[in-house]
Amino acid sequence: MQEVKIALLGAGTVGAQVARLLTVHQDELNVRAGAKLTLIGVAVRNINSQRDWDIPSELLTTDAYSIIRQADVVIELMGGIHPAREYILEAFKNGASVVTGNKALLAEYGPELHDAADEAQVDLYYEAAVGGAVPVVYGLRESLSGDRITHVLGIVNGTTNYILDKMTTKGLSYEVALKKAQELGFAEADPTADVDGFDAAAKCALLASLAFHTRVSLSDVPTEGIRGITPGIIASAKANNYTVKLVASAKRREDGIELFVGPALIPNAHPLANIRGVYNAIVVEGEAADRLMFYGPGAGGAPTASAVLSDLVAAANHKANGGFAPRELVYGDTPILDGSKATSRYQLKMVVQDSVGVLHAIMGVFAKNNVSISDVSQENENDGKENTCYLTVTTHEAVYADLQNTIDELNNASQAVTRFTSILRVENA
Amino acid sequence: MQEVKIALLGAGTVGAQVARLLTVHQDELNVRAGAKLTLIGVAVRNINSQRDWDIPSELLTTDAYSIIRQADVVIELMGGIHPAREYILEAFKNGASVVTGNKALLAEYGPELHDAADEAQVDLYYEAAVGGAVPVVYGLRESLSGDRITHVLGIVNGTTNYILDKMTTKGLSYEVALKKAQELGFAEADPTADVDGFDAAAKCALLASLAFHTRVSLSDVPTEGIRGITPGIIASAKANNYTVKLVASAKRREDGIELFVGPALIPNAHPLANIRGVYNAIVVEGEAADRLMFYGPGAGGAPTASAVLSDLVAAANHKANGGFAPRELVYGDTPILDGSKATSRYQLKMVVQDSVGVLHAIMGVFAKNNVSISDVSQENENDGKENTCYLTVTTHEAVYADLQNTIDELNNASQAVTRFTSILRVENA
Numbered sequence: 001m002q003e004v005k006i007a008l009l010g011a012g013t014v015g016a017q018v019a020r021l022l023t024v025h026q027d028e029l030n031v032r033a034g035a036k037l038t039l040i041g042v043a044v045r046n047i048n049s050q051r052d053w054d055i056p057s058e059l060l061t062t063d064a065y066s067i068i069r070q071a072d073v074v075i076e077l078m079g080g081i082h083p084a085r086e087y088i089l090e091a092f093k094n095g096a097s098v099v100t101g102n103k104a105l106l107a108e109y110g111p112e113l114h115d116a117a118d119e120a121q122v123d124l125y126y127e128a129a130v131g132g133a134v135p136v137v138y139g140l141r142e143s144l145s146g147d148r149i150t151h152v153l154g155i156v157n158g159t160t161n162y163i164l165d166k167m168t169t170k171g172l173s174y175e176v177a178l179k180k181a182q183e184l185g186f187a188e189a190d191p192t193a194d195v196d197g198f199d200a201a202a203k204c205a206l207l208a209s210l211a212f213h214t215r216v217s218l219s220d221v222p223t224e225g226i227r228g229i230t231p232g233i234i235a236s237a238k239a240n241n242y243t244v245k246l247v248a249s250a251k252r253r254e255d256g257i258e259l260f261v262g263p264a265l266i267p268n269a270h271p272l273a274n275i276r277g278v279y280n281a282i283v284v285e286g287e288a289a290d291r292l293m294f295y296g297p298g299a300g301g302a303p304t305a306s307a308v309l310s311d312l313v314a315a316a317n318h319k320a321n322g323g324f325a326p327r328e329l330v331y332g333d334t335p336i337l338d339g340s341k342a343t344s345r346y347q348l349k350m351v352v353q354d355s356v357g358v359l360h361a362i363m364g365v366f367a368k369n370n371v372s373i374s375d376v377s378q379e380n381e382n383d384g385k386e387n388t389c390y391l392t393v394t395t396h397e398a399v400y401a402d403l404q405n406t407i408d409e410l411n412n413a414s415q416a417v418t419r420f421t422s423i424l425r426v427e428n429a
Numbered sequence: 430m431q432e433v434k435i436a437l438l439g440a441g442t443v444g445a446q447v448a449r450l451l452t453v454h455q456d457e458l459n460v461r462a463g464a465k466l467t468l469i470g471v472a473v474r475n476i477n478s479q480r481d482w483d484i485p486s487e488l489l490t491t492d493a494y495s496i497i498r499q500a501d502v503v504i505e506l507m508g509g510i511h512p513a514r515e516y517i518l519e520a521f522k523n524g525a526s527v528v529t530g531n532k533a534l535l536a537e538y539g540p541e542l543h544d545a546a547d548e549a550q551v552d553l554y555y556e557a558a559v560g561g562a563v564p565v566v567y568g569l570r571e572s573l574s575g576d577r578i579t580h581v582l583g584i585v586n587g588t589t590n591y592i593l594d595k596m597t598t599k600g601l602s603y604e605v606a607l608k609k610a611q612e613l614g615f616a617e618a619d620p621t622a623d624v625d626g627f628d629a630a631a632k633c634a635l636l637a638s639l640a641f642h643t644r645v646s647l648s649d650v651p652t653e654g655i656r657g658i659t660p661g662i663i664a665s666a667k668a669n670n671y672t673v674k675l676v677a678s679a680k681r682r683e684d685g686i687e688l689f690v691g692p693a694l695i696p697n698a699h700p701l702a703n704i705r706g707v708y709n710a711i712v713v714e715g716e717a718a719d720r721l722m723f724y725g726p727g728a729g730g731a732p733t734a735s736a737v738l739s740d741l742v743a744a745a746n747h748k749a750n751g752g753f754a755p756r757e758l759v760y761g762d763t764p765i766l767d768g769s770k771a772t773s774r775y776q777l778k779m780v781v782q783d784s785v786g787v788l789h790a791i792m793g794v795f796a797k798n799n800v801s802i803s804d805v806s807q808e809n810e811n812d813g814k815e816n817t818c819y820l821t822v823t824t825h826e827a828v829y830a831d832l833q834n835t836i837d838e839l840n841n842a843s844q845a846v847t848r849f850t851s852i853l854r855v856e857n858a
Contacts, residue, residue, distance in 0.1 A: 138572045143739050145738075146734075288731040288732060289725065289735035291725060293723075294724075297718070305575075310571065311575075323747060
């Protein structure tokens with residue numbers, strides 16, 4: 001068997017597990033790759049750090065370039081943009097294939113990296129960048145390569161799913177649920193990247209690029225977080241057979257690709273509604289395949305390492321035996337739609353004046369702005385004041401700009417609406 | 430781009446969709462395969478049959494060998510054992526790769542076919558053989574190639590899942606639910622292959638072979654059907670937070686591979702409990718990956734065709750650009766365990782004499798046979814006779830032979846048990 005030399009960059013939670021599995025399962029991995037996998041070095045910032053698994057000290061180095069230049073396959077698990085980008089470009093320059101789990105880097109520099117891999121005629125694999133062990137990158141890149149994908153809708157951030165799940169099942173407030181997630185290590189001390197949706201937006205960009213054979217970057221994705229989700233919103237969703245989830249959505253429409261990351265109401269009959277805790281799940285709809293779902297742990301050292309190793313086996317197989325990974329082809333000229341043109345169903349909850357003619361006036365504003373309504377319900381409990389009540393309006397598919405005009409007009413020009421308490425997208429069952 | 434010539438054998442529900450998608454999406458498929466895909470012929474039994482999609486008449490032939498001998502890739506969708514096996518062997522002999530959805534053939538002649546493909550150094554792909562569009566073959570063969578799989582547990586037969594789902598959600602009897610499935614085209618006039626578990630057993634053999642890198646055939650799989658599932662069993666499961674599902678299970682134990690197809694109690698918190706209607710879902714547990722699930726339509730022309738086309742794209746890519754599919758490697762010497770050695774938790778319901786000392790006597794028989802009990806409950810409603818009541822016993826992990834001895838002894842030697850009303854495996858949450 002031909003030897004394939006592997007350089008590992010980073011030995012954190014995932015990197016240490018990759019080194020462990022490469023050692024413990026070496027014989028099986030060699031058989032599967034059709035190659036003799038040899039770990040030639042592990043680049044780390046600090047040789048003496050404590051690690052989840054003891055990497056033989058002769059493999060450790062602080063000089064990443066020294067091992068990159070000898071490698072056939074480079075595994076990049078250090079994270080961050082720089083110097084990860086420079087290391088990967090150096091790997092390609094030296095004819096090595098690359099396996100990475102760096103979603104932030106791919107969402108920002110994906111096109112550059114794919115072009116560099118193509119030019120060097122080597123592979124760029126990144127299963128671990130979306131959904132941890134969940135093989136959705138494989139699914140989109142290979143399993144559905146004979147189909148035309150219409151919609152990708154996923155729970156791709158375990159932290160926010162944990163928080164929303166605890167709010168739903170235990171009735172916790174956002175603050176308490178976040179604190180619990182932090183205590184359990186499911187959320188960072190600074191939770192911004194997760195709770196404001198940026199992590200999910202980077203994954204959304206990767207999924208959309210793959211699904212629609214185009215180049216989507218982070219800045220293309222309209223993104224909302226979950227800080228504004230209250231127990232009241234959760235309770236009201238439950239009462240109406242919905243579950244609130246932070247979703248990443250990428251949809252093919254006739255005029256372009258529509259993207260969204262943010263909280264949405266998922267009908268309880270939808271398979272995503274039942275995804276609990278820190279698990280991830282991605283629903284992929286194809287013209288022929290109908291609806292598929294990929295489900296599993298979205299994070300964690302060993303699960304993510306499993307995804308890295310499957311990429312490594314494929315990349316090493318190609319190095320030793322020929323062939324290559326599917327290229328990230330761009331074809332067609334489907335534009336990415338501006339967020340204002342997105343269409344969705346929406347549910348708006350508002351506090352309104354409880355007097356004759358108010359409902360009529362509000363409906364008039366919706367109609368004038370071309371937003372068609374499927375459902376209106378008024379709740380008797382008032383807002384603590386006399387003369388007000390809650391109104392819940394669910395729309396048919398509406399254009400976001402039209403919805404926004406409706407909201408602005410109701411906020412500014414109408415005496416009928418005191419305030420909006422929530423505005424959420426509604427996914428179809 | 431290099432031309433890759435494709436011969437299609439069979440133009441039934443799936444074959445006609447494959448021909449349609451190959452024609453309609455030709456440009457996209459060519460780009461993805463990195464090859465010019467040319468359908469050179471479609472072998473059918475009767476040229477003049479009515480089909481779901483009109484195949485150009487100049488492509489139709491009744492002489493399969495004539496197109497097989499010119500092809501680079503042969504797609505076999507005719508079903509049955511003979512002459513499908515002979516056609517596929519002829520394809521390999523001529524250096525063509527093969528894509529098939531023929532689970533019965535693979536479960537019986539898999540080893541022969543894999544060996545023939547290896548010898549010819551061509552690909553044998555069969556995503557459509559398990560779970561329709563659900564990419565579980567891909568998942569096991571490629572996405573989890575860096576992991577060590579411990580358990581595959583799946584709902585792989587849509588017909589029985591539909592029947593059990595209707596019994597559960599609508600309270601139908603087995604007979605009425607079966608009739609409804611037949612009316613909707615979800616069950617055959619002769620439903621034996623589905624309801625007696627044989628279809629699921631063939632898929633179980635394929636999944637186990639893939640997951641554990643060994644050769645499992647249909648006859649290795651202890652198989653039970655669902656004809657004995659009564660509304661009473663369903664109702665009792667529901668009351669105890671279980672759902673009855675026909676599952677295919679393949680588990681790696683220290684001493685070998687344990688296989689089972691049959692009805693089982695799935696805890697409602699388990700992701701398989703929520704799989705509705707004719708959908709399929711396969712849970713795969715890996716040492717590193719934790720628990721993944723693949724979900725989607727398990728049958729239907731277009732979904733299954735989507736799986737066939739993804740295989741075609743991969744096979745054509747290899748033909749044009751080098752590389753090959755992962756080989757079905759056999760390594761290690763893990764034996765397939767005899768069904769009597771299988772271990773599982775079980776739930777037994779029985780009608781027992783309602784008198785002092787009976788429970789003690791029954792518990793004694795379990796203990797003597799080494800079956801440890803986790804839970805006992807007695808129901809007050811009697812069996813229509815005086816002096817009897819229902820007893821439900823749930824065991825810890827027990828060896829099947831020990832359980833069988835317990836049952837035999839209680840049936841034959843004991844006055845305490847009038848009869849057993851159900852004996853079901855219980856899956857862990």
